[in-house]
Amino acid sequence: MSKTSAQDLGSQPIGALLIKQAVPASIGILVMSLNILVDTIFVGHWIGSTAIAAINVVLPVSFFIAALGMSIGIGGSSIISRALGASDAIKALKTFGNQITLTLLLTITLVILGLWYIDAIIPAFGGKGAIFEPAKIYYRIVLYGVPILALSMMGNTVIRAEGKPKFAMYAMMIPSVSNLILDYIFINLLDFGMEGAAWATTISYGLCFIFILWFFISKHSELKINFSHFGLNFPIVKEIASLGFVTLSRQAVVSITYLLMNNILYDLGGETSVTSYAIVGRMLMFAMFPVLGVTQGFLPIAGFNYGAQNYTRVRETINTAIKYASILATLVFIVLMVFPGAITKMFTTNLEVISQTPNAMRWVFAATPIIAVQLIGAAYFQAIGKAKPALLLTLSRQGFFFIPLIFILPIYYGEMGVWMSFPISDVLSTLLTAYFLNREIVKTLKQEPVIDSIS
Template sequence: MRSLSSTELGKKPIGKLLIKQSVPASIGILVMSINILVDTILVGNWIGSVAIAAINVVLPVSFFIAALGMAIGIGGSSIISRALGANNKDKALTTFGNQITITLLLTISLVSVGLIFVNDLIPAFGGKGDIFPLAKIYYQIVLYGVPLLALCMMGNTVIRAEGKPMFAMIAMIIPSVGNLSLDFILIKGFDMGMHGAAWASTISYALCLSFIIWFFLSKRSELKISFSHFGIKADILREISELGFVTLARQAVVSVTYLLLNNILFKLGGEAGVTTYAIIARMLMFALFPVLGVTQGFLPIAGYNYGAQLKSRVRESINKAILYASGLGLFVFASIMIFAEPIVRAFTDDAEIIAQTPSAMRWVFAAIPIVSIQLIGSAYFQAIGKAKPAFLLTLTRQGFFFIPLLLILPKFYDEFGVWVSFALADVISTLVTGYFLHREVRRTLF
């Protein structure tokens, strides 16, 4: 399998690099998103539409804890990319060892707390009425596997920082294929219902982690750490924390928006409102895979070349990443506008859900063609190690604009106010991020 060495990130043409980094990332995200979609369809058809809402209620808690791994991974990978660009191998190794130690300590601690307060957390995130018993089953089983998922997410970003996107792609595909296979075996074959759905997810995380461990122990990886690298270094911990906090803050805000959305929609439309959002949330994960893939591919290229002081290559990577992602976003927008109703019918045959979800979905996706500017812009500051602007710009979309709109508009426009809040927040945050990105490029890259 031909993969990039880290040094090629500073030599090969940016366009080819971006494609080579982004395509595997996009495929990995696509397969992961298909897994989420098909898993939701199977759960909806084999267990019931309320089960879809139950899984959606659990996601904020499990994803927040797992996002610690992603936060530590992205924060550390920014350091690793710049360290490799500056030919500082020892710092890259120490950073990787510290990432593993911190991920294990934090996720195991939070999972323990999450299991203790299970009966309080599920209702707080909208798991009420008929949703609660199914959500509790799923929550308790999946949470045991969350530390494994966190390590997978952390390791995947490090693999990509090394310039090995194909292996990162495989790491994303393994749990998706494993989860769907186990869905058929455990839910359909053994009739385990919600227990089967939960164990399918947890076992798939273990399969993914096994592959990632194999990669780092094999000759494919440049990062050969020893026990000395696991000892926490204060300066490394501080830098990982500052940069990783950007990703963690974003996921924390996502969890808060899930909490607000599920509770607001339950109040306005009951279980049907929560289920509508659950379907739309799955489509957001799925449909944005090419845009997110470009963003993931862009990070190590920008970080490495910034560390190597190759300013023209950094500028080119920004411009081409936005161009590619915007084109893909336009295609996603057109597809949703045309095929919204057939998409919803694939999830459920519930007439109420089919009647209300397509229109809501179109509003949620209305500003997708321009949102790549916001994603690439905030990612750039994280890639170059500037934690404060990365943090602020990351929060613009959902924290500074979406949540306030969500608290205000439904009071006047009911459920329509919820859906239009997505588009308005996307437009405003894109304008703000575009301004600060342009200013930063003019100041530092010319």
């Protein structure tokens, strides 16, 4: 990270700085989400609605393994941001080297296990009946590229921690654009079906990795590591693990949620309900891109200024991020409440799915305007290195509230109870986060730091 970038994070006006960090992150997430969205549309129209359900079965498995890279990336990037804020370049370099080693060791091990137990994993995640075979085809091919995806996700967070959000945006755009082009070639022109969809995804991961590798060996990155940095350092690994475990736990709960939802909905409404959930899930990834962009932009600013003990700027960053994210979330809410039917028809021509999905979509996004508090609050604790509250708040929505609700409410309301669980868990987790965040601001951020004059 250049001195100019460090000074930017610690001195530029928060509003302008947050926009500068959040816009590239939002664009990157938008393009990545559009890729998932359009990919689903292509698969639905060129292969069939069952293929959408098949991909939805595979996603939680591949995403969980890839999320190891993101977890290690976010955990390590928190350390890197704070180390750069404290002018400790040696720790930043050692952390980055340890991130690479951990990502490779863990993801390759899990890919081997995932391929070995393929016939048990797919049915467990809802790949039953007509969904099983296309899911198995897609799963096997995509899993080959997951270690590369994990390295890319890890590297992307480090690029952002260096204060280079535009390069992080490019890294997210490359696989998204290439995947769509390859989808058209492999599925529509060459008629490779599910194999074509899978290879398009896997090859796009590789192109993303090539770009990120180029960034770190070029003059654009200040993190020039050598072989000595790859050796695992226990204190650093422990800190990466404690902070990264927050992200990994969130993704683990997401994967468990997919497993439960696919099975519960299959029992309640068959393949149609699983497909409806797949469409709503794609919209969850796509529609929230501006809010997630603000959250991503918030992380390095909060982490750097906390490391520099500039608590006034940290408080201002929290308030500004929540305000921006809330406005954007409300706009998303309005669009999805008004046009759920038109959105559903983009994905499929199946009349049953078209009839069922809009109502589900309205329920799922009913509490969207308030979720900014939950997202920014949980991200804050992770950015400043407080793993326990970050873990608690990250898991609160799905782990503590949503999963119990999807078992309880369907007893009384059937399939509608599943969809009702979304806004209820959003409200409860937001209230919990607001309590902890307010307590942190009062106890910590309103205190001026005691500066030790002895270096």
